[in-house]
Amino acid sequence: MRNILPILTVLLVIVAVWYAAAIKMNAPWTYAQANRAGTEVTFSEVVRDTLNQERPVLPAPHQVAAELWATTVEKKITSKRSLVFHGWVTLSATLLGFAIGTTAGILLAIGITHNRAMELGVMPWAIASQTIPILAIAPMIIVVLNSMGISGLIPKSIIAAYLSFFPVAVGMVKGLRAPDTMQLDLMRTYSASDNQTFWKLRLPSSMPYLFASLKVGVAASLVGTIVAELPSGATRGLGARLLSGSYYGQTVQIWSALFAAALLAASLVIIVGVIEKITLRRMGMAA
Amino acid sequence: MKKPVIDASGVNLTFQTKDAPVHALKDVNLQIDKGDFVSFIGPSGCGKTTLLRCIAALETPTGGSLTVNGLSPDEARKARSYGYVFQAAGLYPWRTIEKNIKLPLEIMGYPKAEMDERVKRVLDLVDLSGFGKKFPWQLSGGMQQRASIARALAFDADILLMDEPFGALDEIVRDKLNEELLKLWDRTGKTICFVTHSIPEAVYLSTKIVVMSPRPGRITDVIESPLPRERPLEIRDTPEFIEIAHRVREGLREGHDV
Numbered sequence: 001m002r003n004i005l006p007i008l009t010v011l012l013v014i015v016a017v018w019y020a021a022a023i024k025m026n027a028p029w030t031y032a033q034a035n036r037a038g039t040e041v042t043f044s045e046v047v048r049d050t051l052n053q054e055r056p057v058l059p060a061p062h063q064v065a066a067e068l069w070a071t072t073v074e075k076k077i078t079s080k081r082s083l084v085f086h087g088w089v090t091l092s093a094t095l096l097g098f099a100i101g102t103t104a105g106i107l108l109a110i111g112i113t114h115n116r117a118m119e120l121g122v123m124p125w126a127i128a129s130q131t132i133p134i135l136a137i138a139p140m141i142i143v144v145l146n147s148m149g150i151s152g153l154i155p156k157s158i159i160a161a162y163l164s165f166f167p168v169a170v171g172m173v174k175g176l177r178a179p180d181t182m183q184l185d186l187m188r189t190y191s192a193s194d195n196q197t198f199w200k201l202r203l204p205s206s207m208p209y210l211f212a213s214l215k216v217g218v219a220a221s222l223v224g225t226i227v228a229e230l231p232s233g234a235t236r237g238l239g240a241r242l243l244s245g246s247y248y249g250q251t252v253q254i255w256s257a258l259f260a261a262a263l264l265a266a267s268l269v270i271i272v273g274v275i276e277k278i279t280l281r282r283m284g285m286a287a
Numbered sequence: 288m289k290k291p292v293i294d295a296s297g298v299n300l301t302f303q304t305k306d307a308p309v310h311a312l313k314d315v316n317l318q319i320d321k322g323d324f325v326s327f328i329g330p331s332g333c334g335k336t337t338l339l340r341c342i343a344a345l346e347t348p349t350g351g352s353l354t355v356n357g358l359s360p361d362e363a364r365k366a367r368s369y370g371y372v373f374q375a376a377g378l379y380p381w382r383t384i385e386k387n388i389k390l391p392l393e394i395m396g397y398p399k400a401e402m403d404e405r406v407k408r409v410l411d412l413v414d415l416s417g418f419g420k421k422f423p424w425q426l427s428g429g430m431q432q433r434a435s436i437a438r439a440l441a442f443d444a445d446i447l448l449m450d451e452p453f454g455a456l457d458e459i460v461r462d463k464l465n466e467e468l469l470k471l472w473d474r475t476g477k478t479i480c481f482v483t484h485s486i487p488e489a490v491y492l493s494t495k496i497v498v499m500s501p502r503p504g505r506i507t508d509v510i511e512s513p514l515p516r517e518r519p520l521e522i523r524d525t526p527e528f529i530e531i532a533h534r535v536r537e538g539l540r541e542g543h544d545v
Contacts, residue, residue, distance in 0.1 A: 182373050185345055189371040191364055192394045200390065204381045283381035284422040 015061055019051070022060045026050035029057070059252045067256040080235075083260045089237040090225050091264060093153050097160020098221040102214065104161060105168025112169070113176040113202070114194070130166050134159065134224060139231040156237075160224035164217035171213025175206025207283065211276035218268045226261060238264075291318040292356060292446060292478045293342055299350035300337060300504075310503030311337045312348065317497065317506065319480065321445075324472055326489035327482045327497045328535060334504020335482045335497075339448050342480065343371050355446070367395060369446035370439030374454055376431035378423040378438075384410070385419035388438045395442055409437040412471060429460040436468075440475070447479045453488070462520060465491055469518055486539075490514075490532045491523055498538035508538035 023046070030049045034041045041049070051060040059067075068083065075082040108126065112119045138159050145155040179201050187197045229239025238261050245253035300312040312334045319325050327335035340346040341353060344360035355363035363369065370391075378387045385406050392402045410416050413433040423431055432452055439447060453461045465488060472479055483489050489496050490512070498508040512531060514522060522528055 182375060182377050183379075186371070186373065186377055187394075188345060189343055189364065189369070190391045190394045191367060196394050200394070201379070204379065207381075284383065284424075285381050 018058075018061055022056065022058045023047055023050045025057045026053055029053065055249050056251055059255050063252050064255045064259060067252045068259060071256060072260075083238075083241070083256065086236060086238050086241050086257070087260055087264060090222070090229065090239065090261070093156035093228070093237070094160055094218075094221045094225045094264075094268070096153060097157035097225060098164050098218050100157060101161035101164030101217060101221060102168050105165040105213075105217070106172050106210075108165065108169040109172030109176055110198075112173050126166060126169060129162070134163060134227050135230075137162075138224075138227050142228060142231060156225050156228040159228040160221040163220040163224035167213040167216040167220060168210070171209045171216075172206055175209030176202045178202075178205040178209065204283065207279065208285065211272065211279070214272050214276075215269050218272055219265045222261065222265045222268065290357060292321050292323075293317070293319040293480070294354045295338075295351065296353075297351035298338075298341065298348045298353050300334075300341065300346060300348045312341070313503035313505045315351070315504075315506055317509070319478060319495070321478055322476050323495055324469075324479045324493050325481065325495045325497060326493040327480065327499060328484060328486065328489045329499030329504075329539065330484070330501055332501040332504070333499040334501070335499050336450055337504060338499075339450055339480055339482050343369060343448050367442060368444050369448050370442065370444045372432075372436055372439045372447065372449040372452045374451045376423070376428070376435040378431055378434055380423055383420050383422055384415065384426070384434050387423070387434060388419075388441050391438060391442050397442075405441050409440045412440060412474070413437045414467065427460075429456050429464060432456065432464065433467075436471075440471075445477055447477050449479065449481045451482050451484070454483070461485075461488070466520060468492065473516060486532050486535050487523060490528060490535060491518065491520075496531070496535055498535055500539070500541075507541060508534070510534055510538075 027046055027050050030041065030046050030053075050056070052063070056063070071081055071083040075084075077084040077088075079085060108122065112123060141159055141162075142155045145151065145158070176198075183201060183205075184197070187201055192200070225237070226239040226242070229237040230243050235244075238257050241257040241260075242254055245251070245257060295315050295317045298312055298315040299310075302309040302311055315334075315338060327338060329335050337346060341348050342355055342360060344364040347360075353360055356366070356368050358366065358368070378384070379390065382390065388406045388409060389402050392405060397405070406419065407416075410419055413436055415430060415433055415437060418426065418430065418434075423434070426434065436447075436449075436452065453464050456464065468479075469492060481489075481492060483492075494512050494516075496508075496510040496512060497506055498510070499505065500507045510531060514527060514531070
């Protein structure tokens with residue numbers, strides 16, 4: 001762990017900037033309160049107050065940490081206030097969406113690499129789909145699916161899949177086309193069928209590309225799920241937690257939900273990274 | 288009279304490019320008999336690799352006739368009549384040496400027991416026994432190229448097409464591999480077509496040297512080597528060897544002046 005010092009330094013700087021910002025941004029309220037009560041406040045009193053307000057503009061790190069601790073470790077996970085519970089609701093939709101998106105992305109990539117017409121016909125739509133703001137399209141998908149009687153996990157997963165299929169498709173197209181002319185010629189000298197070329201050459205060659213795009217895809221899935229939880233009036237999930245926090249001005253709750261989401265995303269990316277490492281090592285490519 | 292393994296008569300190949308058609312091969316006539324070791328030598332752009340690729344049905348001539356084992360090149364390819372060794376070893380990094388050699392066998396659907404037996408035999412043949420479980424990156428460049436030759440030998444094609452297989456290797460490794468290749472040729476009796484741009488390599492290895500020159504790519508000289516089949520490395524210092532090398536060099540120079 002030779003890098004521990006720079007990592008800690010960066011972390012410390014971020015925390016320090018955060019504290020400073022919290023003091024600066026929460027101070028007006030403290031002054032206003034004091035003014036109303038007709039009292040004077042010293043600087044140290046201001047600092048103490050700004051870091052411990054109940055509904056601060058910007059909660060201090062320790063407040064967020066305390067809220068995270070209280071809503072994960074101290075609450076029963078079946079409780080409606082447990083972040084573990086909400087996190088699981090979001091995670092399950094994310095994973096299902098990621099699975100759907102990855103499958104769709106890979107199939108699309110296979111189609112595109114095998115068929116020029118498909119590339120010309122489908123790729124522009126895939127690109128167009130990603131230029132539409134997800135915030136605009138998510139409510140519509142949810143409403144449409146709701147009217148078809150589909151609600152709960154599936155609509156969220158579909159939006160997660162909508163965001164994650166694209167990076168996977170783009171990465172896989174690149175990966176499936178990674179073999180060079182010589183490698184393809186070699187297969188030709190063996191009179192290998194397209195199928196054999198795919199399974200023995202194209203697919204293994206694409207693995208490093210696949211994993212790179214899976215990392216992007218899994219994080220996008222989580223974002224998609226959270227966005228999907230916002231407009232649906234859902235009462236469960238990290239997105240719902242964010243929304244109710246903003247309804248009631250519970251900034252500490254918002255920030256702890258944000259952190260929970262960030263931690264979840266980071267863990268997912270790390271898990272994909274570990275699977276990547278194991279897979280590539282078993283393939284002898286982890287050089 | 289027995290039929291030649293490879294028979295080219297009046298082979299032409301023109302590539303259509305944006306500005307002008309490129310005459311890659313012009314009126315190529317060549318007969319290669321069974322068991323010949325034929326080198327194609329010439330400067331870049333003379334069409335030596337293109338000719339090899341035509342034989343392998345990786346390119347299609349635009350004129351003339353070309354047969355391989357009495358078949359069209361494409362039929363010969365489908366009949367798996369040849370093994371092709373590329374300039375780079377081109378081993379799959381995700382497969383061990385053993386698995387790399389199995390690749391063509393898997394594609395051609397050999398039974399498992401036979402695959403293992405063949406892998407063992409060709410690894411032996413290229414002197415790589417004991418390296419089967421290694422990954423390509425664990426081997427030196429010379430060893431990788433030997434493995435790629437083993438891969439081409441694995442399925443018993445009686446023609447071996449080699450496109451500057453030792454071009455990227457250093458002189459010492461190249462000498463050693465040349466020596467080994469001759470032994471291998473002697474033991475297996477295969478017909479070998481070998482593209483090179485090294486005169487000593489061509490003269491040392493071949494029973495027949497095909498000198499080519501560029502623009503348009505054509506054959507300027509075919510030299511039947513009088514050297515015996517048994518060739519120690521020292522043969523390169525004999526007057527006969529030097530004389531053939533001289534004739535090759537003359538041929539190359541002549542082609543260049545045109």
